[in-house]
Amino acid sequence: MSCGKMETRILAYVDGRLKQGERAEVEKHLEGCAACRLRVNEFRAVNELLDELPVIEPSGAFNARVHALVAAEPRKKSSWLAWLAPAPRIAFVASMLLVATVWLGTRQTPTPPIAAQDLPVVESSDYDVISSFTPLSDLSLAPDDDADDSDASQPQQPQQM
Amino acid sequence: MTRSDVQLMLDVKAGDQQSFELLLQRYRTPLVNFLYRMVRNREQAEDLAQEVFLRVYRAREDYEPSAKFTTWLFRIATNLALNSLRDHRYQKLEVSMDAPIVADSEEGDERTMEVADEHPDIEEHLVEEARKKMIRHAIEKLPEKQRAAVLLHKYQELDYSEISKILQCSESALKSLLFRAYETLRVELAPLVAHSVKH
DSSP, X not given: OOHHHHTTTHHHHHHTOSOHHHHHHHHHHHHHOHHHHHHHHHHHHHHHHHHTSOXXXXXXXXXXXHHHHHHTSOXXXXXXXXXXXXXXXXXXXXXXXXXXXXXXXXXXXXXXXXXXXXXXXXXXTHHHHHHTOOOGGGSOOOOOTTSOOTTTTSOOOOOOO | OOOOHHHHHHHHHTXXXXXXXXXXXXXXXXXXXXXXXXXXXXXXXHHHHHHHHHHHHHGGGGOOTTXXXXXXXXXXXXXXXXXXXXXXXXXXXXXXXXXXXXXXXXXXXXXXXXXXXXXXXXXXXXXXXHHHHHHHHHHHTSOHHHHHXXXXXXTSOOOHHHHHHHTTSOHHHHHHHHHHHHHHHHHHTHHHHHHHHHO
């Protein structure tokens, strides 16, 4: 085994986490390598130094705070109640649709029927006037054929009689 | 007979609050210590540990014993610690730009950590405290992921496969990570290591 391969095994060897075969391989290497032997001893020393750090205890209120956090969690509903409760998004969309429907319904109010007394009364004497009525659209408003249309952009001068 | 962590968690899933209480008792001290050594602030460590238990409780309905309970628990804790360190780093950056730092909060935290000790020899006591401080600082100086690996390996005694799942890396990558961390510690603690090796 090379010193490079020792890198991945040295810590496991120090911790006693190597399998028997791997352990034997490492020990064989250590017999002939003073540098790796020193490294093993140094890692053991580091491990022992890490053991010296004291363990702290959580404060007295620790459990109470966890209990308070847990108590504040919403309780799960029973399955049939959960089935009744709509999902928030569906409920939101449904309520928006309802509001839109109500709003449109109130906006398109039908025009009230015209009362009979409000209708114009047409007398029989007016029928002749009405029948002789010529709509404006039927009157010829076209310019004379004689008019010069070569300069259509110029305003026409009133003709002197 | 002591129920396993997985069994307790399955009982919590079934609605047994008492099993949650047992998990709380079993893991509150290891979690607080792990988080304290990660974030270097006792109050923050306790807050994070409480958050870990809350997340465990919230996840009870979906819990499946596909991995060891400790792997899951410390994965939550490690992620929270790493996120907290990242957020705290930004906070520190903002503070350092806005206001002068008047006190070393780390030292304040260390005072809270001291265990009451009726030591007869004050000099010996001071030497011992300086030694502990040196060890603590050596751990604190490790990069975050190396620190997490050392703490999980050394203090929680998790095996390599568990730690690699927690840190989301391969086992060989974890072994290299740990080797580099121990190399750094060996150098940082050289005077103490040399003293130990001689004796």
